[in-house]
Amino acid sequence: MAVIIRLPEVRAMVGLSIPTIYRQMKQGTFPKSVKLTPNGRAVGWYRSEVEDWQASRRQTDKGAA
Numbered sequence: 001m002a003v004i005i006r007l008p009e010v011r012a013m014v015g016l017s018i019p020t021i022y023r024q025m026k027q028g029t030f031p032k033s034v035k036l037t038p039n040g041r042a043v044g045w046y047r048s049e050v051e052d053w054q055a056s057r058r059q060t061d062k063g064a065a
Contacts, residue, residue, distance in 0.1 A: 002046055002047075003048070004034065007043070007044075013050055014053075031050055031053055032045075
């Protein structure tokens, strides 16, 4: 079952500001949000995608060291 998390939990997991999250989404370097309501005002992220993003960042950081 796919778990969807909201912005406060995403921020707590990744340690990024809201503008940075949305900027990276636009650049394609952060997982895209999913609409939770038809008008798109409420959004969330798949926890698994955010966790995969974190894992890829750890791999990148290890490669740079």
